Amino acid sequence: GAGVSQSPSNKVTEKGKDVELRCDPISGHTALYWYRQSLGQGLEFLIYFQGNSAPDKSGLPSDRFSAERTGGSVSTLTIQRTQQEDSAVYLCASSRSSNQPQHFGDGTRLSIL
Amino acid sequence: EDKVVQSPLSLVVHEGDTVTLNCSYEVTNFRSLLWYKQEKKAPTFLFMLTSSGIEKKSGRLSSILDKKELFSILNITATQTGDSAIYLCAGYGGATNKLIFGTGTLLAVQP
Numbered sequence: 001g002a003g004v005s006q007s008p009s010n011k012v013t014e015k016g017k018d019v020e021l022r023c024d025p026i027s028g029h030t031a032l033y034w035y036r037q038s039l040g041q042g043l044e045f046l047i048y049f050q051g052n053s054a055p056d057k058s059g060l061p062s063d064r065f066s067a068e069r070t071g072g073s074v075s076t077l078t079i080q081r082t083q084q085e086d087s088a089v090y091l092c093a094s095s096r097s098s099n100q101p102q103h104f105g106d107g108t109r110l111s112i113l
Numbered sequence: 114e115d116k117v118v119q120s121p122l123s124l125v126v127h128e129g130d131t132v133t134l135n136c137s138y139e140v141t142n143f144r145s146l147l148w149y150k151q152e153k154k155a156p157t158f159l160f161m162l163t164s165s166g167i168e169k170k171s172g173r174l175s176s177i178l179d180k181k182e183l184f185s186i187l188n189i190t191a192t193q194t195g196d197s198a199i200y201l202c203a204g205y206g207g208a209t210n211k212l213i214f215g216t217g218t219l220l221a222v223q224p
């Protein structure tokens with residue numbers, strides 16, 4: 001597709017459930033990023049994939065959060081045993097390389113009841 | 114700790130006004146500064162600045178970077194209601210080369 005695609009656009013789940021969020025980056029972009037945006041807050045970096053290098057996981061807030069990027073393209077962000085404070089918009093971005101502008105998807109709005 | 118601070122936090126103007134949004138940064142291994150506009154969903158890329166003193170311009174929007182004083186400004190002239198959005202500034206760099214975002218400036222342009 002022309003832009004970064006994320007699914008689902010909205011997800012409502014009960015506390016304690018696991019959720020999986022998907023990101024399809026722009027074709028040919030080697031760098032992929034996940035961010036979290038809470039109400040009134042800036043974008044919080046979560047994880048970064050660059051090509052075949054080991055991902056930079058320094059922003060993941062706890063071990064309940066993990067992400068994979070298969071085949072250098074699609075990425076999934078998994079949150080296990082969700083808690084109410086996980087409620088936020090999760091944004092994915094991709095770029096041609098690490099020092100090029102990042103282009104964002106529309107995000108997944110996650111609500112934990 | 115790397116940080117990006119934007120001001121003002123919010124701003125209300127009338128159509129036709131000119132606005133200046135500010136962004137100061139403290140980012141180790143600084144490489145570039147980026148501006149994004151966020152309306153309802155995805156932030157959309159506006160500018161990437163790497164050199165001091167060189168203005169980048171796109172229509173009514175322009176931006177400049179001062180690497181000595183560690184700040185950038187985003188100017189919008191002849192504002193329109195469609196300019197209403199959150200404007201995000203981000204510094205690229207840090208120990209592991211990533212974008213560090215400010216909390217944004219919420220701009221509301223009234224007719």
